[in-house]
Amino acid sequence: MPATPTPPPETLRPYLTPRHELLWQETELFADQYVGPRVPRLEHSTSKFDRRLAQLMGERGWFGVTVPAAYGGMELGHVAKTILIHRISVMSAAAGAILQATLIPVGALDHFGTHEQKTQWLPRVADGSVLMSIAVTEPTAGGHIGGMDAVAERDGDEWVITGSKAHIGNLHIADLHVVVARTGEVDDSPSQALTAFLVANDLPGVNVTPYRAGHGLRGFSAGRLDLDQVRVSADQVLGEVGQGMEVAQRSSIRYGRPNLAAVSLGIHDAVMSLTTSFLKARPRYGATLLDLPVLQDRLGAITHRLHAARVLLYHAAHLLDQGIDCDAELVNAKYSNHAWAMQSSQDAMELHGANALDPDYPLQRLIRDIQHTYAPAGTGEFQRIHLARAVLSAASAAGPST
Template structure:
């Protein structure tokens, strides 16, 4: 599915998000880059426009607009600021666990708050000693009376410092059936945050550590059944993590192309614009081709997810294609910019740093290729995209950020 084949409501949504990103986000980027302070004001502004609730059903106050609309929102924010795209995708990722595993009481309580922008959810799975190996996690949740007591650490939690509700997976027993998920409010006693530390890129975004010390969680905060934690973790990663990160990479990739076109038009060499040199023009054509290919993979996978089709392979392919092609384009663009791209405050420097942050979450490229090999060899198991599909029918989207 190309940009030309999007529905009118998607074009309207893109225009809304682009106007917001260029008018509200772009002026803040220099300060975000200079200070690396976690951006809270813009995160709140994004949430209040209803965009975190893009996949939440209208019955709970959400947009009910689906995954393709979600992709466009993240893409357009990331085109201006990878950090803002990451903030949006991390909280939209946190929505998945409640949609697919929350009971009706939990949905009624939390989803309207998320849709209204008053609650930012997160997902907390990764641990220092286990990385993305979910079955290797060591954090424990022990049932004592009518409460669970959580002890352990989670790291690389997207929106760690601005999240209001953390979806935490902890060990309640042995093996793959010994993991359970919980909803943990950010102000819950026993939960503390490690100080925010700047990283290579995505300045303004927080993905830090949560520390749990005898943190008591009522049974009502358990998400799904005891032993379903692995399902919660995997479904969130497959159905939201991969397409969300795909969209961040796509937005950064589009920004790389646009910046390179501007540079080759403005830079004069041998009495003519830089892009008139044939070797430079070829590189610009390659950049354009990569962006087109990446967008087709991203939109196609999101569209299939919206229709309820089995599309785990397409989601994996979209993620690995977008990440790898964005990194390839970042390097090619740096070659075109030469020394001009090496300044710390150069836009291309930011795009390159931000793009590297999308490689590891929801599975590195090697992980995606291994899983794709399973599909090619007929060794794959059940598909999450089909098991948890709701196949919503997205409504029309009104202009100016209002939900129809």
């Protein structure tokens, strides 16, 4: 029997409709029934990722949570997407990562795709029969998108793509990749030199390197994609030729940042409940560790970060649903959710004493998983620079102070 779902915290009520609350419950029941039982097996396997979990989420239509109903999607928006990733990630950040990594390219296809492309792919995304990945990062250029080496050359009605991509989420289970490659000269401005393509995984020349488990997120498929003269028909260009930088950045900003923040928040929630249960159950001086004021103080520090992180994320997702420009809020949500979950995980390690060091104790998994939300969708350096520039540009727009 699945456990009773926990209701959303009161602080989130302003952002949630009755449909959101129902989705919250459905997600928790799913996590309890299908995700939780898989976690121990995934943790102990370094050679297996979980295709079945992706199928189960796909069958529920969740890869189409933001897809318009006209293309078969749920059309529930960004807060709903956040609920799905967040609540699944409480149980398993790897499972949450499967969802989030697909929902980034789905957003790109929905925003930049032609009606024909959307008709071709989105209904299959929405019914779970097509899973997507986005392939931008490269082994050498890393997060410097403008410095990428992958090239695409026009040949009649086709483009021929050659290059390598690294750290691609859902690599081994994706049927369709959004690949960004260079179509202009190296000296051209990066904002016009790149183009995005829809690349079916079964095309000749698409090579997926074998899965190897990472430091954390065990069960989440990620790895290197090699493209060797892959021929893509010209009608599979996503957006305009020369718009690849915008496709990559917009998807990362509007989908990547809140998605990664939701994975961090799920881990943070799990850290909090594990630590509370531990302190509550550990006897000391005729009471428990949780009765010691000094440990309540430390638990209070975790609680304050968790509350703030939660509100930042749901607030930003809500602004997106309202169509309000909220780039800085998305940066803040992604950056703070990772940083605070890291701090709380370290506190939790200390609060568990030596018990945290048992390799089978769940905190080990959480502390490994949280390392994986730093790099994607903008590292900390880029997020802080972005926030500083937003303040500087607002200050210069306001003019000199008197």
